[in-house]
Amino acid sequence: DVKVTQSSRYLVKRTGEKVFLECVQDMDHENMFWYRQDPGLGLRLIYFSYDVKMKEKGDIPEGYSVSREKKERFSLILESASTNQTSMYLCASSPLDRSGFNEQFFGPGTRLTVL
Amino acid sequence: TQLLEQSPQFLSIQEGENLTVYCNSSSVFSSLQWYRQEPGEGPVLLVTVVTGGEVKKLKRLTFQFGDARKDSSLHITAAQTGDTGLYLCAGTYSGTYKYIFGTGTRLKVLA
Numbered sequence: 323d324v325k326v327t328q329s330s331r332y333l334v335k336r337t338g339e340k341v342f343l344e345c346v347q348d349m350d351h352e353n354m355f356w357y358r359q360d361p362g363l364g365l366r367l368i369y370f371s372y373d374v375k376m377k378e379k380g381d382i383p384e385g386y387s388v389s390r391e392k393k394e395r396f397s398l399i400l401e402s403a404s405t406n407q408t409s410m411y412l413c414a415s416s417p418l419d420r421s422g423f424n425e426q427f428f429g430p431g432t433r434l435t436v437l
Numbered sequence: 438t439q440l441l442e443q444s445p446q447f448l449s450i451q452e453g454e455n456l457t458v459y460c461n462s463s464s465v466f467s468s469l470q471w472y473r474q475e476p477g478e479g480p481v482l483l484v485t486v487v488t489g490g491e492v493k494k495l496k497r498l499t500f501q502f503g504d505a506r507k508d509s510s511l512h513i514t515a516a517q518t519g520d521t522g523l524y525l526c527a528g529t530y531s532g533t534y535k536y537i538f539g540t541g542t543r544l545k546v547l548a
Contacts, residue, residue: 326479353534362446364525365480365538372534380535412479416534425470426527426536428479 326429341400345413352418354396441539460526467531
């Protein structure tokens, strides 16, 4: 059974804290993604990675950074958390295929609250 | 800029009713996907449509890709309580890894 796991389901942090969100996939997928999900806005892409140590900015990268040191692991970092980063964060992976027809496999999400 | 608009945003219906959800864009996509997300879970792929005018059926769900590949619809026949969830469309462009997600339609089917 294919799986994408995220380190925490719920997280509460204070403004200014450094926050790490971890994502691990067991499908040997090349592509990994971080999204945030807010009501009425759908999923918005923060960053994605198509290979180890490779990353590209998505639509809303400001205030975030990422790390991919191993193929199966993709980390999202909030250097200094702010209240407007309170959201649901979803990690996804997909196999490498430039056709754009691939299924994305999602983790269960991390609901982050920044106080 | 939101490239994919879904309508309606919310829908509450009785079990057994039919419904249609729309996904519209001004952009042409190489493919369009529909996902369903249940509370506490990530989205799960329902279908991918690729060809303009394509129709795909998944039991009581019928998906259609517009002729110009700018829009799509999801029709559910005889809705069941198990259909409750958030429905998301996502467009992709050939040669890119990027997926553009729609704003979502939250469906509640009442027994």
